[in-house]
Amino acid sequence: MTRGAWLLLLAMGLACTPVTEDRATWGEGVSRVVEGTPAPEDVATVALLARRTRCSEPSPLLLCSGVLIAPDVVLTAAHCLDLFGPEGAHEVFLGRELMPRPSEEGRFVRVARAVIHPRYEPKTHAYDVALLRLASPVNVAPAQLPSAVVPMPGERVRAVGYGDTKDVDEPAGQRRQGVLSVTGVEPTLFRAGPSPGMSCVGDSGGPVFARDDAGRDVLVGITVSGDVACREEAVNVRVDALMGDFIEPFLALPAPAQGSTLSPEALCLEDCENDAQCPSGLACVVTEGIGRCLLPALREGDFGASCTEDVACGVGGLCARLEPEGTDACRCFTPCTPPPPDPEPPGAPSAGGCSSAPGLALLGILLLAGVVRRPWRAEFPV
DSSP: OHHHHHHHHHHHOOOOOOOOOGGGGGGOOOOTTTOOOOOTOOOEEEEEOOOOOOOOSSOOOEEEEEEEETTTTTOOGGGGGGOTEEEEOOEEEEEEEESOOOTTTEEEEEEEEEEEOOOOOTTBTTTTTTTEEEEOOOSSSSOOOSOOOOOOOOOOOOOOOEOOOTTTTTTTSSEEEEEEEEEOOOOSSSEESSSSOBBOOOOOOOEEEEETTTTTTEEEEEEEETTTTTSOOOOEEEEEIIIIIIIHHHHOOOOOOOOOOOOOTTTTTOOOOGGGSSGGGEEEEEEEEEEEOOOOOSSSSSEEEEEESGGGGTTTTEEEESSSSSSTTTTEESSSSSSOOOOOOOTTHHHOOBBBOHHHHHHHHHTTTHHHHHHHHHTTTO
């Protein structure tokens, strides 16, 4: 296998879930269950994805986990945004199972804005957290934020996430849970070991819960790193250390106004000055003084009739995804300027059509260019 293909396969498995056991047993008398168990009640835990740009994509690209702390705000790890950056295109999935196919009760929501903690240090994972503002609020009860709850050494906590369980019979993309024991507490983080569950690569950004005196689950940590084998130690940022200067000020900000001023059908003729003018979260890209609303991985173009797959858009057409879901989410894409034809051997028919870089192809390019950073502690071999 080539180095590029090896890296691509690893990147597709960035989100790993903990080695876990059933939540009902996370008090006393648990037994080890290496393959993990579902977490059906943790509806505030979400999967963080690269935004899907083609309606014919076989599956989403799972990046990390996260947790809803307000109807339109998700808390996750800052390094989960390394692949595309805080300005990149992301969405979240709320539901029991994302892959191999999203469960019917699940929902996708576009991320409108991402903010990384100003004191984030990638090498040490200090303040390795980010806040995501969703494009629209969801009707899901957020996680309970801490007030006086601080994890203590010896206390048992519960981690939740989506991702690889290291079991071929339990694929990534299923919401799972595991119990850990706190081994050390520092001013901005706490460490935990298996009890018997264990966080692993890709649980990054996922919630860690403790129980208060009333028996309620309280969000006390965000998973950010761990040892190479996911057997000895998990490092978690303390949520209580983030409240005053990061979480509470962000929650107090008004949600940005929704709606655009430009039409998806006429983007080739209409200039933009900022992202807010672009429909469905498209980015305003200014080149030589002219701004155009673009969808990631596509060139300048218009978005016309609704579609469900590429064949509905004619020969060489592309059915592009403007919103994560909805009857009008997918539109036929037509580039403003047709791409130059590829050189063809004599007598070969012209391919024509649109030019795009599908999600996985774009990811492969980024990997080979060395753009992708490691989403777990540096010694983990990815």
